[in-house]
Amino acid sequence: NAGVTQTPKFRILKIGQSMTLQCTQDMNHNYMYWYRQDPGMGLKLIYYSVGAGITDKGEVPNGYNVSRSTTEDFPLRLELAAPSQTSVYFCAIRGGDYGYTFGSGTRLTVV
């Protein structure tokens, strides 16, 4: 039981490149979230999903897209990377012993 798995752990992108951050859960929970964490700031919600086929924007969705074709997977897509997207990204599910379970994070640098 891996919980929430995020890949990759680290990535460097050039401006204008695209990439997909993967998030997979094996806990069979409906609610999934993508957050970004910038130094000195609280985590901010990018997108969330309340179940397969349903997604919605969070606080900072610009420059990102998501899909949720299965309960297990909730990938986050960056289409045209910009330096402002340099951040640490966390995927999370509502579930687990203490309410939420987070992935280990993806540290993204855009140069």
Place this chain on the structure above:
Amino acid sequence: KNEVEQSPQNLTAQEGEFITINCSYSVGISALHWLQQHPGGGIVSLFMLSSGKKKHGRLIATINIQEKHSSLHITASHPRDSAVYICAITGTASKLTFGTGTRLQVTL
């Protein structure tokens, strides 16, 4: 003004000290969460509270719904407790709103 405010922002303690981190929020909530993040590490949920008090080992979390305030206490602190402690509240669709965190350093 942020919906979730934490204090202090930074805290240094000596091993063995009793530590308190505070969290205030300004909106109605269904639950409040305390999370821990070690340097360069992932985020771990410590507590989910909707009323009263919970205890896990040396960690104690309390919440006062009327005053919109929660505290996280660490008894007999240890260097391995050094981390960022984050308060978060649950809103609609179970979305979390986070405080900016309290950076705790426990020295020998």
